[in-house]
Amino acid sequence: MSITLQDCRTRDAQDPLRALRDHFALPPGVIYLDGNSLGVAPKAAAARVADVVTREWGTDLIKSWNTASWFDLPQRLGNQLAPLIGAGKDEVVCTDSTSINLYKVLSAALNIAREDSPARKRIVSERSNFPTDLYIAEGLCKERGLELVLVEPEEIAASLTSDVAVLMLTHVNYRTGAMHDMAAITAAAHAQGILCVWDLAHSAGAVPVDLNGAGADFSIGCGYKYLNGGPGAPAFVWVHPRHANRPDLKFMQPLSGWWGHAAPFAFTPDYQPAPGITRYLCGTQPIISLSALQCGLDVFTAAQSLGGMAALRAKSLALTDLFIQLVEERCAGHGHGLGLATPREHAQRGSQVCLTRDEGAGVNGQGSGAYAIVQALIARGVIGDFRKGDGGTGRHKDILRFGFTPLYLGFEDVWNAVEHLRQVLESGEWQKAEFNQTHAVT
Amino acid sequence: MSITLQDCRTRDAQDPLRALRDHFALPPGVIYLDGNSLGVAPKAAAARVADVVTREWGTDLIKSWNTASWFDLPQRLGNQLAPLIGAGKDEVVCTDSTSINLYKVLSAALNIAREDSPARKRIVSERSNFPTDLYIAEGLCKERGLELVLVEPEEIAASLTSDVAVLMLTHVNYRTGAMHDMAAITAAAHAQGILCVWDLAHSAGAVPVDLNGAGADFSIGCGYKYLNGGPGAPAFVWVHPRHANRPDLKFMQPLSGWWGHAAPFAFTPDYQPAPGITRYLCGTQPIISLSALQCGLDVFTAAQSLGGMAALRAKSLALTDLFIQLVEERCAGHGHGLGLATPREHAQRGSQVCLTRDEGAGVNGQGSGAYAIVQALIARGVIGDFRKGDGGTGRHKDILRFGFTPLYLGFEDVWNAVEHLRQVLESGEWQKAEFNQTHAVT
Numbered sequence: 001m002s003i004t005l006q007d008c009r010t011r012d013a014q015d016p017l018r019a020l021r022d023h024f025a026l027p028p029g030v031i032y033l034d035g036n037s038l039g040v041a042p043k044a045a046a047a048r049v050a051d052v053v054t055r056e057w058g059t060d061l062i063k064s065w066n067t068a069s070w071f072d073l074p075q076r077l078g079n080q081l082a083p084l085i086g087a088g089k090d091e092v093v094c095t096d097s098t099s100i101n102l103y104k105v106l107s108a109a110l111n112i113a114r115e116d117s118p119a120r121k122r123i124v125s126e127r128s129n130f131p132t133d134l135y136i137a138e139g140l141c142k143e144r145g146l147e148l149v150l151v152e153p154e155e156i157a158a159s160l161t162s163d164v165a166v167l168m169l170t171h172v173n174y175r176t177g178a179m180h181d182m183a184a185i186t187a188a189a190h191a192q193g194i195l196c197v198w199d200l201a202h203s204a205g206a207v208p209v210d211l212n213g214a215g216a217d218f219s220i221g222c223g224y225k226y227l228n229g230g231p232g233a234p235a236f237v238w239v240h241p242r243h244a245n246r247p248d249l250k251f252m253q254p255l256s257g258w259w260g261h262a263a264p265f266a267f268t269p270d271y272q273p274a275p276g277i278t279r280y281l282c283g284t285q286p287i288i289s290l291s292a293l294q295c296g297l298d299v300f301t302a303a304q305s306l307g308g309m310a311a312l313r314a315k316s317l318a319l320t321d322l323f324i325q326l327v328e329e330r331c332a333g334h335g336h337g338l339g340l341a342t343p344r345e346h347a348q349r350g351s352q353v354c355l356t357r358d359e360g361a362g363v364n365g366q367g368s369g370a371y372a373i374v375q376a377l378i379a380r381g382v383i384g385d386f387r388k389g390d391g392g393t394g395r396h397k398d399i400l401r402f403g404f405t406p407l408y409l410g411f412e413d414v415w416n417a418v419e420h421l422r423q424v425l426e427s428g429e430w431q432k433a434e435f436n437q438t439h440a441v442t
Numbered sequence: 443m444s445i446t447l448q449d450c451r452t453r454d455a456q457d458p459l460r461a462l463r464d465h466f467a468l469p470p471g472v473i474y475l476d477g478n479s480l481g482v483a484p485k486a487a488a489a490r491v492a493d494v495v496t497r498e499w500g501t502d503l504i505k506s507w508n509t510a511s512w513f514d515l516p517q518r519l520g521n522q523l524a525p526l527i528g529a530g531k532d533e534v535v536c537t538d539s540t541s542i543n544l545y546k547v548l549s550a551a552l553n554i555a556r557e558d559s560p561a562r563k564r565i566v567s568e569r570s571n572f573p574t575d576l577y578i579a580e581g582l583c584k585e586r587g588l589e590l591v592l593v594e595p596e597e598i599a600a601s602l603t604s605d606v607a608v609l610m611l612t613h614v615n616y617r618t619g620a621m622h623d624m625a626a627i628t629a630a631a632h633a634q635g636i637l638c639v640w641d642l643a644h645s646a647g648a649v650p651v652d653l654n655g656a657g658a659d660f661s662i663g664c665g666y667k668y669l670n671g672g673p674g675a676p677a678f679v680w681v682h683p684r685h686a687n688r689p690d691l692k693f694m695q696p697l698s699g700w701w702g703h704a705a706p707f708a709f710t711p712d713y714q715p716a717p718g719i720t721r722y723l724c725g726t727q728p729i730i731s732l733s734a735l736q737c738g739l740d741v742f743t744a745a746q747s748l749g750g751m752a753a754l755r756a757k758s759l760a761l762t763d764l765f766i767q768l769v770e771e772r773c774a775g776h777g778h779g780l781g782l783a784t785p786r787e788h789a790q791r792g793s794q795v796c797l798t799r800d801e802g803a804g805v806n807g808q809g810s811g812a813y814a815i816v817q818a819l820i821a822r823g824v825i826g827d828f829r830k831g832d833g834g835t836g837r838h839k840d841i842l843r844f845g846f847t848p849l850y851l852g853f854e855d856v857w858n859a860v861e862h863l864r865q866v867l868e869s870g871e872w873q874k875a876e877f878n879q880t881h882a883v884t
Contacts, residue, residue: 027501034504041500049495049730050488057673058483059469062476062825070673097725099699100542127711132700132725135713139698150711224726231499231512231729256581257541258574267830269569269592271577283539283574284666287673288491289728383504388709 002329003322008411017306017315017406023299024228024408031417033384036174036202036352036403039228042295052291070287074259075278077290078236080297081227084309085200085219086210087238093277094293095259095285098201098222098235102136104253104280105218105237106168109195110144111252112243113165117193120165124149124156124194128396130174133199137168152395153178156185160192167194171209172202172350175387175399177342179207179350183214190215201225204236205300206316206351206405208309211238218243226351226405227300229293237280244276257282299407315406316351319414323353323402326418336425337361337368341399355400359392363431367391370398372435376424379435382417444771445764450853459748459757459848465741466670466850473859475826478616478644478794478845481670484737494733512729516701517720519732520678522739523669526751527642527661528652529680535719536735537701537727540643540664540677544578546695546722547660547679548610551637552586553694554685555607559635562607566591566598566636570838572616575641579610594837595620598627602634609636613651614644614792617829617841619784621649621792625656632657643667646678647742648758648793648847650751653680660685668793668847669742671735679722686718699724741849757848758793761856765795765844768860778867779803779810783841793846796829798839805873809833812840814877818866821877824859 012018025041026032032040056064065071078092085092095101106123113120123137127150134150141148151159160167167189172179186196200221203209205228211219217240223233246252250273258264259281262272273279303312324340332338337358343349362369374386384403389396402417424430454460467483468474474482498506507513520534527534537543548565555562565579569592576592583590593601602609609631614621628638642663645651647670653661659682665675688694692715700706701723704714715721745754766782774780779800785791804811816828826845831838844859866872 025496025500027503030503032503038499038504040503041495046492046495046500049491053483053488053491053672053734054467057480058467058488061469061472061474061482062480062827064673096538096542097699097727099725100538100697103697129711131703131709131711134711135698135700135703138713139693139696142693143696222726230495231506232726232732234728235725251581251584254581254585255542255545256577257539258577261573261577267573269571269573269576271580283541283677284664284674285539286676286728286731288734289731290674292495292730385504 003326005412005415008322008415011411015315015410017303017311018410020299020303020306021408021410023302026408030381030383031413033382033402033404033417035228035405036206036225036401037385038224038231039226039296039405040408041230042228042299044298045230045292045295048295049288049292052288073287073290074281074285077294077297078277080294080301081204081236084209084300085204085221085238086212088212088241091241091244091277092236092238093280094223094234094236094290095281096235098199098220099132099136100255101220101235101237101280102133102197102199103140104255105197105220105239106137106140106166108239108243108253109166109197109218110140110146111249113195115249117165120163122147122149122164123166123168124151124159124164125168126153126156126170127151128173128175129168129170130199130201133168133170157188160189160194162192164192164194166197168197170199170201172207174202175341175396175401176354177350177352179348181347182209182216186214186216202350202352208313212240216240223293223296227293228296228407230289230296232289233293233296234285234290237277239277239280241276244279253280255282259283259285303407312406316404317346317349319404319406319409319411320349320351320353322411322414323404323418326415327355327421330418330422331425339397341397351405352401352403354402356397357400358397363436368398369430370400372430373424374400375435376430377420380420380424382420445768447854447857450764450857453853457757457852459745459753460852462741462745462748463850463852465744468850471823473824473855475824475844475846475859477670477847478648478667478843479827480666480673481668481738481847482850483672484670484741486740487672487734487737490737491730491734494730515729515732516723516727519736519739520719522736522743523646523678526651526742527646527663527680528654530654530683533683533686533719534678534680535722536665536676536678536732537723538677540641540662541574541578542697543662543677543679543722544575544639544641545582546697547639547662547681548579548582548608550681550685550695551608551639551660552582552588553691555637557691559607562605564589564591564606565608565610566593566601566606567610568595568598568612569593570615570617571610571612572641572643575610575612599630602631602636604634606634606636608639610639612641612643614649616644617783617838617843618796619792619794621790623789624651624658628656628658644792644794650755654682658682665735665738669735670738670849672731672738674731675735675738676727676732679719681719681722683718686721695722697724701725701727745849754848758846759788759791761846761848761851761853762791762793762795764853764856765846765860768856769797769863772860772864773867781839783839793848795844795846797842799842800839801834805878810840811872812842814872815866816842817877818872819862822862822866824862
């Protein structure tokens, strides 16, 4: 039997996480399915940021390093975030950008791996990994005379050979929403003496993660997607204590700035790393943006009493299952050329659903029309995004990408989003010129 | 004839820059002489930040990358800052932290210098350079098998030998306020084939700087000191166009993230640097903090019609001259053990005055008492800071450090600050136990 709008409303009424939506300043008239790109603002953020600007900065000025505990902020936020990713106390700091943090941990992984085995000269990653991760790895390989090997997901296991130093993967793929089995892959890599770096950009706050349980080596992730920390919010970095606490590797990570120093106010001319994860800090952090990130984390703290990440994961899967089912019931079978890029298996799915669109399904048989469909949806207030494929030359079709944040989305939202998609497709409004004018999208 | 309070008031009344003070939210009851550590909040910052949080993030969400021009923000702020440091259009970006930016430009300078002359294996810097700069340089030297050579200021000329790749200096010394002759030192370095990296942390917005006029190679600086960009505001980076536009050096700077890519939304797996200074961007920036920085820069834009940096410099020198003169007239000669660390010559002075304090002048002949004097001043609302010396073992005495920001300080403020210092010294209130309990200061 087909799902009805009333079914969706009933599920919302029965949703134990429903109250979490009230923590967010959702813009009116919008169904926001882009929380995997930029999360929605928590209502608390405006007052928190105003307090930082007017009181902490404006009135207390330099004293706030102590009185407002600016100096501990990266560690405090790291400790608040730690339970979401299976990290322990004092194992995480929030700082810098995801790309910068990747440079730190990838450098550290190479330093450790190659100290033990100088013959290991490769970094392995996925060809469809998030590009900035590949750019950072490419730069490091060039600098150190190493080789970056890019493989397809099904080739990872065979690529774990004795000349590999580091396996660098993003846990949930940004294009498809496909999720790796972190524990299994980490174990397979370790069996070959390879260190693992995990990018949690599309995982932290979206799916349960257990870094310590998986025995991972290094991890980084993003503050402004599912963690709702604000545009360009500082990122995070986790290092397993077996690596972080190595005093023998003074420059384990090369961005050796004052905030990672053992005695930052001694002003000594030589660098001595702080113990533990603090050595992954570098320069002075953007306190206003960093403070806003706390408001995003506070919602997860509030969610603890409602079942935490396990409950959020259950709702996320229910939302993405519903979206897939409704699209197939209501939008497929009309020659619209839609397909599903995201795995149906729960264990392989993140918190997003990516629809593909066939080449030749665009206006006058040109392109896929996926970009125009996304633009037509945005004009109706349904915010998703578009990721370009390879134009039919390889394995990647154009993608319509929809992120589902269980903190603030409900089942009726899913119904309405699919209803808009159905209307956009059946009315043919996506074929209008205004929606087909491609320009830079983010 | 001695200066009087009335003289100071007269000078304030005649000060053509007086109106700029109204741009700042000065806390009541405070004379703030620590703008070289954290600048005062511009009044516009609260509303600007609120708009970013509630409208750009809260309402427009992901669209703001285009509609609020987030994507151009590092370049727009860089162009606004450029005239303050003698940089041209599209030569500066505001991004990341000072330490991170130093890593970028120092890496680039080494890559360029050593491509031409692999035998150059040294970085020369000052032993009393800001420590985080030395930490970054130490890490890079370790990573690349190079040598960091630290010298005293008077030894710089003799240190410029044919095995030196890069000379890395901070233009205005953070401890003493002593300023280098950028043009002369750069010319001397270039005559030996050495590239120059200038840290403008205590110069930008404080003294006129002419990077292009001096023919400098690379420069970085801080957004939260004299530029009043907010706590931990993103920093800036400038690269001379002769270096920035070198397509042959794909990884000229190693932090090769998506925002520095030539086509950041093409999502190609290989890195291709953007032309010009944009390649010095890396990951996503903290938009809220970056937006606040604009409010600091806007005050300098407003100052343009009042004479700009030349007028600000004239006032800065008048303020620091006055402070030196008043301290010598009113606080010296009583056995207080005060001295002057900052050069009297205008051409060698930044925008701060550092007083020294003799070892043995503290309570019961222990230490210098400088820390306690600074604490007693802070208790009276006169905010300066303390920098520890070497305890009499070398050339550095304990320092009482006072920054003078001509944008928001007046001549009566200087009078009142010195009067508080005189009372603190003559009353002996600095000897109270509460002021002598040392703890972490920033």
